[in-house]
Amino acid sequence: MIFLSVVSASSYICIIAYSLFYLFASFQSPLPWSDCFSWWGADETCSRTPRDPLCNLTMDSGYSEVVNTTWLQANNKTCSNGSEIYVPHQAPTEQYWDKQVLRRSRSIDESGEVVWHLVLCVLLAWLIVGAALSKGIKSSGKVVYFTATFPYVVLTVLLIRGLTLEGAWKGIDFYIGNQSNFSKLAEAEVWKDAATQIFYSYAVAWGYLITLSSYNKFHNNCYRDTIIVCLVNSGTSVFAGFAIFSVLGHIAHVQDKTVSEVAQSGFGLAFIAYPEALAQLPWAPLWSALFFLMLVTVGIDTQFGTLETILTSLMDQYPKRLQSKRLLLTAGACVLLFFLGLVCVTQAGIYWVHLADYFCAGWILLTIALLELIGLSWIYGVNRFIKDIEMMIGERSWLFWLWWKVCWCFISPGLLVVILAWSLATFTRPTFGHVQYPDWAIALGWCMVTLCIMWIPIIAIVRVFQAEGATLYQKLSAACRSAPDWGPYLEQHRGERYRNKSDPADSPNTMELLTDHKV
16 A cells, blocks of 8 residues: 555646646636637647648649638539548647646657646645645644535535536536436446546545544444445535536537537546636636636645555554654655656656556556455454444444445455456556557556555565464464454453453354454
8 A cells, every 4th residue: 555655646746736737827817728829839730619621622724732621612612532631730728738737748758858837836735735744633634624625615616607507408418318328338447447436536445544544533433434425425426527517518519519529538627628618608717716726625635645644654663763753754755755756747747647547546456455355354354343343333233234244245345356357358558648658658557556566465475474383274374363462552442352362252263264363
């Protein structure tokens, strides 16, 4: 989890940097991406409307001449097949993103120069994150009150504005109506992306939940919190979809296009499609500033969890050395991650960000989550896990836990295995737009996956060989048992179950050794 968090933190901070750059650019009227302005480097291919193709027409005299569509219509001529000349075209929002924000090179092979305005935005983002986490949960907890609630205010404002726009229904229909493309559900990549998004939004398998829940009171109702978080999180995703697609529907209506033609995914939605939609609204700078401020707060929240996972893991591993040096540790981690992420703010930086996201955010999370479920349900023992939960929230009936037992032991592991195997079997080389990644970049991506996952079997093997026992079976059995001091940290919370090690529930027989042991 540490290696995954390091890779994620050093690349994800760039998304916050992009949002900060757009936020600062929003305090201009008109918005700089609303048209093709020469001061930010727009070239001759930049145009708000698509350009008609030209035609290499053979005249009656036998000579060829390049003419436009208007001339053909005026002279009642048609362009024969193969004679059309495609005229390159980029919308101002797309060219602003490429030329002004990213200064994007042609491929990952061409690193180019460091983009200094993005370096400054990344530095500002790390200063905000570092300052908020400087005193641990005491300082970040107060900041989160704002960063967690402000996006809901902005989404509500954007939704109300979007629903009042002409053509908003076209976007809503595309989102959940007759225009929805349900055939995409047959693609493995969609399921992998959906699982990855769930892991992102719920912070599953990242270590965030383990880290932040360690600051809860022992008798905190974690079951209630889990249900609330799941419902609110999923509801927020649906709510945000209405706010986004209502505005995209308006743009499709104004431009007389289908929503699929104006909608994009990933970076394109956040930094091309939606900014273009906002630029065409009255009071465009206001809506743009609100939208990108929302993206900044959401990104900062995510970065809090990532960095806190790294810091807490280090302090738990070396409590005597690091516990009293929280400020220095936070500053050092921010500086180190800042320098590690400099490759992501070169002219080829967006390719590195996309590469890290494509490889690290998918298969690694699926693998870690699957191994966590196996370790929890089949090695530690689902019954022991339930007893641990009941120590905190009180006892429940067997019927109450039946569904969760089935989920933890069978349904969730089964789904993860299917998605993981399906996505690997249908692997396609990543691309950024029309740009193909070279072989060395693909190999590097798999190396990142291997680097993050390989520590799980390595540590497991080390633990087995360090365990007591004369045979491999005895060592394996001993390694699957808990440490002598396993249990709640404070003595008043340990109860009879962990004070008395002779409890039969904590002394499994031989048949239980490999299926129901503590780790």
